[in-house]
Amino acid sequence: MRSFAIIFLFSVLLIPAFTQTTKPKQTASKTAAAKPKTTPKKPSAAASKPKVTATPKPKVDETAEWEKATATADAFERVGAIKKFLSKFPRSTRQSEGLEMMLRLRADIGNQRILAGDLENAAKLFKAGAAEAPKPVADQLFTETLAKFPANLFFRGSQEAALDIAKTIEERIETNPTQLITIANFYLSVENGAKAKRVAENVIKIVPDSSAAYQTLGLANRLEFKLEDSAAAYAKALELDAGSVSARRGLAEMKRSLGKADEAVVLYREILTRDPANAPARAGLILSLFDTGKRADAEAELKTSLDANAGNVILLAGAAYWYAANGIGEKAVEYGQKAITADPRYIWSHIAVARGLLLEDKPLEAEKTLLAARKYGNFPTIEYEIATMRAAAGLYREAAESLSKMFVMKDGQVATDLGLRVPVQADSFIKLIEDERRASTFAPMAADTQENALRLRSLFEFMNAVNGSEADAAAKLADAFVDGSDRMKTYRQLFASSQLLAKKLAPAKVAELAKAAVPGVETALDFRHATSAILADEIYQPRTLAEARNEYIQVANVSRATLSAILRGRIEELAGAALFQMDNTAESIIRYRRAVGVLPGDSVWWRSTMWRLATAYEASGNTAEALDAYYKSYKAGTPDPIKYAVIESLYRRTNGNTEGLELKIGRNPLRLLPDEGVAQNTTPTSTPEATPQPTPEPGPTIPATVPVKIEPTPESTPTVSASPSPTPKASPELTPEPAADVVQTPTPTPTPEPTATPSPKTTNLFPPVVITIPAANSAMAKTIVDQPKPTASPTPGETTAAVKTQDERPDIKPCSFTASESSITLQKAGSELAIIIGTETDEDLTDLTFVSGEPEEIGVRREEISAVKGRALFIVRTISGKAGLYQITFSLPCGKQEVEVRVR
The missing domain is CATH 2.60.40.10 (Immunoglobulins)
Known part of the structure; x- marks a missing residue:
């Protein structure tokens, strides 16, 4: 009891202490007063906490913090300060203003990084700006700043970052159809039809009755070469907005490309009824009249239209291609050249001219035209056209190599990537690449023939089989390749024979082809470019090097008699080589002797055949005749250590040593001293007799080959009503008008002229095929789209003296x-x-x-x-x-x- 009383008394004494410690809490906060009392087990701890009696923190002034953040001098640091403010005041009414300010600052800094050539950091800034952009984005902020990020990076080479940013922007504007259309137009400008299609379909989900969305979908399908789908989209767009000129014209273009020219005529006339000055519709009508077979009406309209606008490139090129497709070469060249003069960037003008020249039996001139056009872009159709011209000139090896650049065989069909993007395959080249033409020019008929397409496929497959050492397949394909009765058959027979022979494939087929070539020699010599066709192997390397140098080899004509001798001698040589591979040495010697008797003496062909004859003599055991033939072949050419070793080996086996060999053919090239040359050697035993030189005309160097620089047509800047590249423009009302102009970035504000520094192309077909045929890289060389220009003041850390030094530097004239x-x-x-x-x-x-x-x-x-x-x-x-x-x-x-x- 006594102990209990003491404890009770102690508890009573503690009550005032607890009362004193809780009073400050009551004055500081009513909430604290409502909390349960601290357990009396640890009274000393409760009494020792000074924080309990701390005074309230002063209230932070939001306005002062905002002014402090926005007053930060350095732009980059200002972004960080504003971001910190927004984090500190998440419920501030300045949130939207802060995000907008951060976006504009990052845009300005990123533009400065672009001007400095620092694309990597510019991309990081743009990515951060897009990711932290306000949501939703105000239209003005979107148009002036955010929408320009992707194009500013893409056309300067940072394609992956540009596409990533565009996708991020999509997420920020996912409910705004107008802004989504703008991003879709960016995808169209970089020829990414798949992404543009996805965005357009998303807009249609938001606004099912949007004509603009269906027009964008139509153009996206056209970029993806889905012409039927494109026509359906344009038809829906026109249904939703019957007054839309762009939808009506888009549908007319697709109708024409699908071979429905009559329907296209009706649509074009409807446009012209409302707007007689609509040049693209006028051009479309004229070309549709050509397609319907109303040539007289079309030509009358053509004359009237060109009198009013002589530089209408689309009309000129379209007419030229129609003439080429209908076998009227002279007109094709005439109108195509006018189109090239007006604007050389439109590659289909060059293709039309080349086809016209081919109709006039000028395949090499046609090839030169196409090589000059390739400066402006390259895609499967261009390589196919070049291969066509080379094959027509008898340059089959080069033709096959051109095809191999863009085409492969897959599952028994020819395959390629249209626009270098869209994989397709078909049985024939015409069917395979027709959509590149139809999507660009809307021409329904190719300026090609089934015969040519089949022959090029046979050539392509034949070379694949030869290179794969597939003897049976190569022999069968050789027959398909040489089939026909035209004047070029002999050249095809000799080419197929030489390719099989080089790989030691199907010698019986080689002998058969060589024998069959004899009757067609005189017909083959009637060919205008017989010299180039016969010398195809000899001019291959010079032509390849000239092409790499942007030059063109012009081969002077050789007399018919000489060409006849070469051609007949080559046939005998090939027959002899085939017989030799079949172990019929005796018969091969007869053929070789016939060949050396016909071929121009000491020529490259004579030396080749003489060497083969020596080999045949050696195989038959006639070493004396073999050595004599070896001597003649070797001395007629330049010193060759490999051939010297062959002769030396046989000479040693025959005579037991090499004594006297130098008197026959001179010193071994491998034993010449470093400071000696064949011409400098004065030792009598080294060069006992003068080496016969080949005759100038058929000699080892090609007669009078003259490299001529390929000069693309100088670019002019005419006023062209219908330019090569229709592209939609997004308007606030969601009614984009596909403008007949070179593709622009999808911002409605003006764009500065391209700088003198070209940037990389996008995918290189669709610049030339649908959207634009750029001036070598015009669309890609755009400067920052409507962004503030850098001031003349020095950048942070740059001294005034440094700026002065830069100003005093001599101007460097820009070069192209x-x-x-x-x-x-x-x-x-x-x-x-x-x-x-x-x-x-x-x-x-x-x-x-x-x-x-x-x-x-x-x-x-x-x-x-x-x-x-x-x-x-x-x-x-x-x-x-x-x-x-x-x-x-x-x-x-x-x-x-x-x-x-x-x-x-």
């Missing part, structure tokens, strides 16, 4: 680069292609530098071209073979050129 290929495609790891870089003014390229955007994937090396300072040869090589789109930048103080490398 030329490239043999603005875009190349490599197929696998280790594959290589050559490109030639130069300038239009032939600047000295000593200071030319080059940088691979991803050196671990794409390697570049420079090869010297002797005595040529205005051109540089580069070998581009894929290292890992990883598929993707890469970039190489070539730079001089006066400018730069970017080349796109696609690895498939």
Whole structure:
């Protein structure tokens, strides 16, 4: 009890202490007063906490914090300060204003990074800006700033980042159909029909009755070569907005491309009834009249229209192609040349001219036209057309190589990627690539023949079989390739024979083809370009090098008698070689002796046949005759260590030593001293007799081959009512008008003129096929779209003195680069292609530098071209073979050129 009383008394004494410690809590907060009392087990801890009696924190002034953040001098730091403010005041009414300010600041800084060439950091800024943009985005902010991010990066080579940002922007504007249409137009401008189609379909889900969305869908389907789907989309757009000129014209174009010219005529006339001055509709009507067979009416309208606008490129090129497709070569060349003069960037003008020249039996002139056109873009149709011209000239090896650049055989069909993007395959070349033509020019009929398409397929398959050493298949395909009764049959027979012979395939077929070639010799010699066809093997390397240098080899004509001797001798040589491979040595010797008796003495063909004759003599055991033939062949050409070793071996086996061999054919080239040459050697025993030189005309060097620089037609800037590239413009009312103009970035504000520094192309077909045929890289060379121009003040950290020094530097005159290929495609790891870089003014390229955007994937090396300072040869090589789109930048103080490398 006593203990209990003491405890009770102690508890009573503690009550005042607890009362004193809780009073400050009551004054500080009513909530604290309502909390349960602290357990009396640890009274000392409760009494020792000074925080309980702390005074309230002062209230933060939001306005002062905002003013402090927005007053930060450095733009980059200001972004961070505003971001910190928004995090600190998540319920602030300034949230939207802050996000907008951050977006504009990042845009300004990113633009400065672009001007400085720092695309990587510009992309990071744009990505952050898009990710943290206000949602929803105000129309003005979207139009002036956000919508321009993707194009500013894409057309400067940062394609992947641009597409990522565009996708992020989609997420920020996912409920705004007008803004989504603008992003879809960006996808259209970079020829990404699949993404544009996806966005258009999303807009249709939001606004099912949007005519603009269906028009965008129509153009997206056209980019993807889905012409039936495109026509359906345009028809729906017109149903939703019967007054839309763009929808009506889009439908008319698709009707014409699908071969429904009568329906197209009706639609075009409806447009012209409302707007007689509508030049694209007028051009479409005229070309549709041609397609319906009303040539007289079409030509009358054509004359009237061209009198009013002589530079209407689409009309000129369309008429030229129709004439070519209908076998009227003279008219095709006439109108095609006018189109090229007006604007050389539209590649279909060049194709029409080339087809016209082919009709006039001028395949080499046609090839030259197409090679010049390739400056403006390349795609499967271009390579097919070049292959056509080369095959027509008898240059079958080059034709097959042209085809192999863009086409493959797959499951028994020919396959390619239309626009380098859309995989397709078909039984014939005409069917395979027709949609490139129809989607671009709307021409329903090809300026080609089934005979030519089948022959090129046979050539392509034949070369694939030969290169794969498939003897039976190659022999069968050789028959298909040489089939026919035209004047070029003999050339095809000789080419097929030589290819089989080189691979030691089907010698019986070689002998058969050689024998069958004899009756057609005189007919073959009637060919206008017989010299080039007969010398095809000999001019192959010079032509290849000339093409890499942007030059063209012109071969002087050789007399008919000489060509006849070469052709007949070649037939005998091929027959002899086939017999030799079949172990019929005796008969092969007879054929070889006939050949050397016909061929021009000491010519490259004579030396080749004489060497084969020597080999046959040796195989038959007639070493004396063999050595004599070897001597004659060797001495007629330049010293060759390999051939010397063959002769030396036989001489030693015959005579037991090599004593006296030098008296026969001179010294072994491998034993010449480093400072000696054949011409400098004065030792009597080294060159006992003069080496006979080949006759000038049929000699080892091609007669009078003259490299001529391929000069693309100078670009003019005419006023063209119907230009090569229709593209929709998005308006606030969602009624985009596909403008007949070179494609622009999808922003409604004006765009500055392209700078002198070209940027990489997009995918390289659809610049030339549907959306635009760019001036070598016009659409890609755009400067920042309507962004603020940099001020003249120094950037942070740059001194005034530094700025003054820059101002005092002499002006460097901008230069315009030329490239043999603005875009190349490599197929696998280790594959290589050559490109030639130069300038239009032939600047000295000593200071030319080059940088691979991803050196671990794409390697570049420079090869010297002797005595040529205005051109540089580069070998581009894929290292890992990883598929993707890469970039190489070539730079001089006066400018730069970017080349796109696609690895498939």
